[in-house]
Amino acid sequence: MERGASAARIRFAEFAFGIYNGCRVSDLRGLRESYSERSNGGGDEGCARLKGAIRGFGWKRLRLPYWKGNARWSFSCLLVSSTAFSSWPNPLGAVSELRANSQMNLTDNFGRSIHDLRISITDRCNYKCVYCRTGTNGAAYAELPFAEYLRIARILVGLGITKIRLTGGEPLLRKGVVEFVRDLAKLRTSEGKKPEIALTTNGHLLAGIAQPLKDAGLDRVTVSMDAVDPERFARITRVPNGYESVLAGVRAARQAGLDPVKINCVLLRGFNEDQIIPFGMFAREERVVVRFIEFMPLEEDRVWTPEIVVTLEEIVSRMSEYLPLEEIAHERSETARRYRFSDGVGEIGIIAPVSHPFCGHCSRIRITSDGKLRTCLFSVWDHDLHELMRRGATDDRLVEFIVEVVERKEERHHIGEPGFVPASRTMVHIGG
Numbered sequence: 001m002e003r004g005a006s007a008a009r010i011r012f013a014e015f016a017f018g019i020y021n022g023c024r025v026s027d028l029r030g031l032r033e034s035y036s037e038r039s040n041g042g043g044d045e046g047c048a049r050l051k052g053a054i055r056g057f058g059w060k061r062l063r064l065p066y067w068k069g070n071a072r073w074s075f076s077c078l079l080v081s082s083t084a085f086s087s088w089p090n091p092l093g094a095v096s097e098l099r100a101n102s103q104m105n106l107t108d109n110f111g112r113s114i115h116d117l118r119i120s121i122t123d124r125c126n127y128k129c130v131y132c133r134t135g136t137n138g139a140a141y142a143e144l145p146f147a148e149y150l151r152i153a154r155i156l157v158g159l160g161i162t163k164i165r166l167t168g169g170e171p172l173l174r175k176g177v178v179e180f181v182r183d184l185a186k187l188r189t190s191e192g193k194k195p196e197i198a199l200t201t202n203g204h205l206l207a208g209i210a211q212p213l214k215d216a217g218l219d220r221v222t223v224s225m226d227a228v229d230p231e232r233f234a235r236i237t238r239v240p241n242g243y244e245s246v247l248a249g250v251r252a253a254r255q256a257g258l259d260p261v262k263i264n265c266v267l268l269r270g271f272n273e274d275q276i277i278p279f280g281m282f283a284r285e286e287r288v289v290v291r292f293i294e295f296m297p298l299e300e301d302r303v304w305t306p307e308i309v310v311t312l313e314e315i316v317s318r319m320s321e322y323l324p325l326e327e328i329a330h331e332r333s334e335t336a337r338r339y340r341f342s343d344g345v346g347e348i349g350i351i352a353p354v355s356h357p358f359c360g361h362c363s364r365i366r367i368t369s370d371g372k373l374r375t376c377l378f379s380v381w382d383h384d385l386h387e388l389m390r391r392g393a394t395d396d397r398l399v400e401f402i403v404e405v406v407e408r409k410e411e412r413h414h415i416g417e418p419g420f421v422p423a424s425r426t427m428v429h430i431g432g
Contacts, residue, residue: 105160106156106159106161106365106402106406107407108375108406108407108408108409109407112409113160113363114161114363114364115162115363116161116162116163116165116364117153117163117164117165117365118167118367119149119152119164119165119166119167119366120168120171120369121167121168121169121174121177121180121369122143122169122170122171122174122369123140123141123143123168123169124168124170124173125168125170125173126170126202126204127202127204127237127242128238129226129236129238130236130238131226131271131295141368142369143369143370144371144386148371148386149180149367150180152367152371152385152389153184155398155399155402156402157188157189159399159402159403160190161189162189163195164195164196165197166180166181166197167199167200168201170202170204170205171200172199172201172205177209177213178209178212178213179216181197181199181216182216184197185197185216196219197219198219198220198221199218199220199221199222200221200222201221201222201224201249202237202246203223203225203246204245204246205245206221206223206249206250206253207245207249210249210258211252211255211256213258214256214258218258219258220258220260220261220262221258221261221262222263222264223246223250223253223261223262225246225250225264226265226266227243227272227275228279229278230244233246236272250263250286250288254287254288260288260347261288261289262288262290263279263282263283263288263290263291264291264351265279265290265293266295267292267293267294267295267310267315268295268310269307271308273310273318276315276318276319277318277319277321277322279292280322280346280348281322283347283348289347289349290347291350292310292315292348292351293350293351294310294352294354295309295354296353296354296377306354309354311352311354311355312337312352312356315350316339316350319339325339325341325342325348326341326342327339328340335351335353336350337349337350337356362376368382371384371386371389373385373402373405375405375409375410376410378410379410383405385398
């Protein structure tokens with residue numbers, strides 16, 4: 001083999017390696033096939049070098065995030081001639097230009113686009129809801145400085161995240177949350193837009209901070225609220241006089257323009273299913289969207305059984321005794337099925353992961369308060385992103401790690417199936 005041709009092939013292998021790691025071509029096998037076909041019959045040695053140079057050549061799954069730009073790529077094959085690079089003095093330098101002009105989007109092995117991020121900024125909570133916490137266990141995991149959450153968010157927005165939701169624990173317990181929202185609002189997606197920023201809270205501290213959060217860049221707020229009767233609310237949360245504080249927070253959020261304000265209610269049979277119609281009335285009177293959530297096996301006591309679940313069909317049936325409902329369109333990746341009352345006043349949603357799983361359209365990943373990446377609520381393992389950061393990992397290394405983890409995102413949960421393994425953390429330690 002001529003020395004010049006060999007050098008060109010080595011540079012091509014380096015170039016392919018750089019494109020793969022910098023721009024995430026969808027399938028590396030096509031690189032080998034294209035190279036072999038277009039190297040004039042002398043591609044065996046070049047292909048061997050290519051195979052050795054490209055990380056994960058033999059086992060990488062087909063559906064990786066792929067680069068789109070001004071060049072023409074096929075799904076499984078990069079059509080390019082090695083001789084085209086023989087005159088390039090610095091093929092790796094071209095990778096930087098390609099990467100700067102590219103848009104990298106997270107996609108898992110099942111072709112699902114990942115664009116929603118949930119960040120738990122604390123494991124602490126000022127409520128001890130009976131279906132969530134035993135009452136004896138408090139915070140179990142550490143909190144990171146906001147600067148580290150911000151770095152993670154910045155990297156993920158660069159990977160195609162367009163929606164960020166702050167959760168806990170109770171996120172409003174963290175001092176500096178307004179400034180953190182302001183910093184998140186400075187991030188820009190690949191389209192040059194601010195990511196949509198939302199927050200889930202129990203609402204107890206919301207009244208005094210709703211307007212500052214809105215001014216900082218918060219777009220929407222969701223309040224967890226499992227009864228509209230003050231006495232029942234106190235029994236559920238084990239906090240006296242909490243209902244009045246939460247109601248004030250809901251109204252302050254609406255006044256601040258954090259619309260649509262959503263109310264999340266977890267329903268348990270024999271516990272609060274009699275609140276369905278009162279919540280329908282609440283949605284109409286307070287002009288909020290109430291969303292009922294089927295109870296999932298994510299509580300600390302691990303008392304979940306299928307019989308406790310109040311299903312979507314039952315919720316619709318009971319609410320229709322109050323007023324007829326009409327289903328309205330929703331996005332494929334939305335967790336809630338949406339309904340409006342027949343007279344057009346008021347909306348409810350139903351999140352039904354048990355009776356109507358929506359895993360096939362899941363677009364979410366989560367960061368726990370201690371910096372672990374979780375690809376599903378029901379994951380049985382965490383992926384330690386913060387440990388890499390602690391060891392001084394570069395942004396490129398974090399990108400590589402995130403892409404590899406997301407690629408292996410679970411296909412679905414297995415609630416209610418024989419052999420179901422509960423999640424490695426309960427909901428309060430994951431972030432809702």
